[in-house]
Amino acid sequence: MMLNFMLSATMNESPTQPTAAVDFGITNTDVVVQHATGRTQWITTPSSPDMSVDELRRVLHMAGVSLESLAKVAVTGGKHRLLPSAVGETAIVHVNEIACVCAGGLHLAGLSEAVVMSAGTGTSIAAARGKEVRHISGTAVGGGTLLGLSQLLLNTTDIHEIEALASRGDSNGVDLSIADAIGGEISHLPKNATAVNFGRAARSDTPASRKDIAAGLMTLVSQTIALIAVNAARAEQLSPIVVVGHLIEVPSIRKTVEGVGALYRTPIVIPPTPGHATALGALSLISS
Secondary structure, eight states: OEEEOOOOSOTTSOOSSOEEEEEEOSSEEEEEEEOTTSOEEEEEEEOOSOOSHHHHHHHHHHTTOOGGGOSEEEEESTTGGGSOSEETTEEEEEOOHHHHHHHHHHHHHTOSEEEEEEESSSEEEEEEETTEEEEEEEESOSHHHHHHHHHHHHSOOOHHHHHHHHHHOOGGGTSEEHHHHHSSOBTTBOTTSEEETTHHHHHOSSOOOHHHHHHHHHHHHHHHHHHHHHHHHHHHTOOOEEEESGGGGSHHHHHHHHHHHHHTTOOEEOOSSGGGHHHHHHHHHHOO
């Protein structure tokens, strides 16, 4: 699917009345509000299974605005299509999620073209060249995978606890390295690079520690999404890779993703506030 959009030049201008955008993610809902004073505010709240006007009112209220105070509000992600096209005098503008991801990613990174990876509950990858946006790849591996496996193996879905464990652990406690597999480096990959995620755990009679399991899970998820993005960028002959989404805000994920980019000599850009890129992109696409 080819989508055309123009990044708005009015993101920093003061609207006559507030405008807002809501990204209904599977795990998190992000709201960005541009107030009439020109101040931009954003919040993140856990997503609700409910998709209704009442839920839209609730998340906007958390961001300090009422639905009725807005001339228009952009909605994207999740089941946003279940919402009406207007409530009273407020227009509800439904915006394609991939277009929003790319608009927000390019805007935050200050770029006109890039491969944009949205690392959230799952992972999507798009090529953005000026006005052209094309979904090119993705994977079901993402933050949802990390939390699901953590529940099964660590009995927790608290991302702060998982990160704390991983920061004290060593993924080599559960993974096999290239040195373990073939005795040395291969091509440009160093001998300590991962050869088999959780391969050591399958060969050991000694139970792995919780902290090594957490580190292994972080490595599994971050290496998988980073390698898919690198291969997509090479196939598209497009650089750099801009990574957005709440998953990349996790320090262990960010460190490994950046490490994969360096290993494969592919520039990776992680802009400020990457978790709010999709909502910010939606806001830019309805600004006028």
